[in-house]
Amino acid sequence: MIQAKKKVVILGGGAGAIWAAWQLTSFPDWRERFDITLYQMGWRLGGKCASGRNAQQGQRIEEHGLHIWSGFYDNAIKAMKACYAEAQPLGGVFPSFDAAFKPFNNVVLAEQVEGKWIPWHLQPPGNDAVPGEGGLFLSPWDYACMGLGWLETLFDDAAQGQPRLWQRPHAELPAWLLEAFAGWIPAGAAPASHLHHLVRFARSLPKDTRKHPETGHRALLFLLAAAVGELHGGYAQVAAAGDLARRLFNMLDLGLACIKGMIVDKVVLEGFDVIDQYEISDWLARHGAHPQSLDSACARGIYDYAFGFSRGHADYPHRAIAAGTSLRGMCRLMFTYKGSYFFKMQGGMGDTVFTPFYKVLRQRGVKFEFFHKVSAIEADAESNSIARIRIQRQAELNAAEYQPLVRVAGLDCWPSEPDYAQLRQGAELRRKGIDLESSWADWPGAGELQLECGRDFDQVILGIPVGALAELCGDLVTKDAGWQAMVEQVKTTRTLACQLWLKQGSKALGWPLGQTILTCYEENFDTWADMSQLLPVEEWPAGHEPRSVAYFCGPMADDEQQPPYSDHAYPQKQYVAVRDQAKQWLRSHARWMWPALLKPDGEPDWNQLESVTGASGEALFEQQYFRANIDPAERYVLSVPGSTQFRLRPDQSGFDNLFLAGDWTRNGINAGCVEAAAMSGMRAAAALAGEHLEIVGETDNVLAPAQDRSRPAELLSADAPNLPWPGNMVYGLLQTSGANALLPFPREVVQRMLPRGLELDTQTLTAADQHPVVLFFGWQDKVRPNFSPIGMDYLEFIISVPYVRHADPALRARVPGPFIYMPQLYLNRLLPVWLGVYVYGYRKALAQISADGNDYMVRQLKTSDPIVAASYKKAGMTGGAGDFPYLRAVQQAYSLPLISRTLLGTWLYSYFDFALGQALIQPIEMTIKIHNSQAAGLTPGVYQVPSIRKGSLGGFFMSTAASISNPLQSHALGRRIRQLARNPHPRLLPFG
DSSP: OOOOOEEEEEEOOSHHHHHHHHHHTTSTTHHHHEEEEEEOSTTOSOGGGOEEEETTTTTEEEESSOOOEETTOHHHHHHHHHHHHHHGGGOSSOSSHHHHEEEEOOEEEEEEETTEEEEEEEOOOOOSOOTTOSOOOOOHHHHHHHHHHHHHHHHHHHHHHOTTTSOOOOOOOOHHHHHHTGGGSOTTOOOOOHHHHHHHHHHHSOSSGGGOOTTHHHHHHHHHHHHHHHHHHTHHHHHTSOHHHHHHHHHHHHHHHHHHHHHHTTHHHHOGGGGTTSBHHHHHHHTTOOHHHHTSHHHHHHHHHTTOBGGGOOSGGGBOOBHHHHHHHHHHHHHSOOSOSEEEESSOHIIIIIHHHHHHHHHHTOEEEOSEEEEEEEEOSSSSSEEEEEEEEOOOBSSSSOOOOEEETTEEEOBSSOOGGGBTTHHHHHHHTOOTTOTTOOOOOSOEEEEEBTTTBSEEEEOSOGGGHHHHTHHHHHHOHHHHHHHHHSOEEEEEEEEEEESSOTTTTTOOSOSOEEESOSSSSOEEEEOGGGGGGSOOOTTOOOSEEEEEEEEEOOOSSOOOTTOTTHHHHHHHHHHHHHHHHHHHHHHHHOGGGBOTTSOBOGGGBOOSSOOOTHHHHTTSEEEEEOSGGGSEEOOOTTOGGGOOOTTOOSSTTEEEOSTTSOSSSOSSSHHHHHHHHHHHHHHHHTOOOOOTTSSSOTTSOTTOOSSOOOOOOOTGGGSOTTGGGSOEEEEEEEEEEEEEEEHHHHHHTSOTTEEEOOOSSSOTTEEEEEEEEEEEEEEEETTOSOOEEEEEEEEEEEEEEESSHHHHHHSOOOEEEEEEEEESOHHHHHHIIIIIOOOEEEEEEEEETTEEEEEETTTOOEEEEEEEEEOSOOEEGGGOHHHHHHGGGGTSOEEEEOTTSOEEEEOEEOOGGGOEEEEEEEEEEEOSTTTTTOOOEEEEEOBTTTOSSOEEEEEEEEEEOOGGGHHHHHHHHHHHHHSOOOOSSTTO
């Protein structure tokens, strides 16, 4: 029997959607499995990357902004190369990727020193790696070691150039370090600074951070602190020594702060996302970065590169880039580029990228429906799926298919406006000047198209940017708390752009450093690129040929409140605002870049601009290109602190037939760029097709790759063995898995579950009159001491109360908590019960426990009366803890130290580390029935538990490796808890 093809609709035509279509049609049997239609608003593909050709102005290229590809775009470049190879017989494209993308490394940072601007000229070297080929096998620890090597090279170069500033005295090392690590200092080694010792020692440690010795990170932090002390101790001399010394100081200082933070905050163990709740400048300052370095050009460049300011306000107080995302991006940019640091396109983004993809995808059989604007995506009321899609037909075609491309200089290109002759309403659209890409357009459209699941589509790939989703997906936001969190927490910003065509080249205008990318200059047009390489593919009439073209871009401040779409004049007002801002910017700031552009009175000589109309003066300036990216779908996605956890993964939309594609998803980069969109689109396609796909750079730590979900995560925690000797000689190890539920109960009920001497602490997971309780229906496997290769298996039902503390103020001052208390544990084996009761003071008891499929039952041992039962069903795809925002929000409730009272009446502290950062998590929906008060006094009844995707009081199945401290560690653990309370700064280890 021949199976019917699945109907797939792709909504949107930006980079994420196009890469999804490319990947989906790259699977060998896709033609037999899928029928694919892409719906696109307006007349062109590209989304935020769309470009157009202005036929009235020399077929000039008009972009949304400045687009430069990085050499680390492994996935995007690989697909682009393959696309160019397939597109050659179709014509109208560059002959190859190498012809379309040229290496470019001439970068300038603008520095303001004592009120004057000076250029910091950077020319990152090329390398022999081939862009888009090979993999990426760097973990955060690899990046840290590479960063240290780079800093050592900077230091050595500085010391040779200015030895009086960068002396390298013999660094005295403490005896404990020399004794413990005698092997890493070669015999007869030359005296070195602490930085040299740091680099040498880091390189001596295993690449596998799980194998680092107990005192390894302690030694690294000691050497880092010493190196920073040496650096800061000479700052006064460095600051007075000139530009080179200052720049070297800034780079060394920021680099050392980065590496210290990676160790202290467990980035080298758990990946970059663990620090995404911090803003990058704040995080660097916390780890010792000098204030001057944080205001230097190399720090400011981070923000200009990513429009990294909240609400578009480009100043220090509005800096807003998540530390982990920023640090990962910097490591990728600096250490994983292939061939060249950057690549410049030799045509517009539309011509260079979206034309070949359109031609190849159309040839493969993908159908394109232009002039279709999505107005609503609706969920099924009964099932967890998309039921219908409402689309506005913006215009009707005169023929069966719209032909979108025009030929310019041998390339098939996207025009800056639609071909009105192909549209039935074309004359009216032209007469009214309707912008079909604007939400404020005064245009009713040509009717509505309603796509129904089962009839018009089976699967959906959503490639529309997140800025527009709150309006389009209100039904999904209402139904799914994960969607609500995403549209609220993943922020976007407006951007602006200006393009100038000039009668002189940049050298004649007074810029001495060649064709350049300049950033960190005056806001809001803080970034400029000489894009004169594009002029050969424009068609200017004789006598009007520009000698250069300059692109400017920057953030654009948000309005206090976005006006309604009925305010049809709003886009024009914003266009004029950008044009006027650009005019004033040139008057105030062009002199440093282009002194020859200005007349003796300081006014720009507008006649040095080019146009085909013969205009002059300011009228000539007004015929240049200006753009205000204000539409919800045009807004640039930001990576603000704390937002990564709320991004949805492309393969975990929360709806069974919906997949997500765009740089706004959780994709391994989590920032606005083509590579992030490409990775997201590829993952969405692979999930829809049920295919395994390796995506370069999708995970931080290759020791536990995200795509390997076939086995429990390996033990990465070192908490128990890193407590002090002698307790760390023996600790427990096990594999644990089971269903977890976090439920609210009346506060007075939960208080009665606690023994005398404990009370409930404050918490924010429930209302004030309630308190959370965790129920765990688990399998404990290979439970053993760390030195034993064998262990025992058993079933265990655990009731635990997080957020408790000592009632005695004196005890609370000594060991402040908060803790987890376990009022009842039921097991089906005697030995672990005995050990738990007599060694740890846990309230363990024997019981009859059965686990059959997705049902779990706990009964009294002697009478077989039921105590508690649970059944559960899958409610989403497997991922890591970081993939579920609500789990990250309640993770502390599962990670606090335990408190118990021994049979002798003494308090005992222990730590059960689930290693949630490495656990495999599957959201589940649960039905729990508490039969009687034997369940630690919990109120009998039936409790429906939603999945952890729906809210923090949810259910999930966990599989992980765990460790547990031994009772001899109780005193040391209490001391560490007290230290942590006094200094709550995140550390490498939870208690050290």
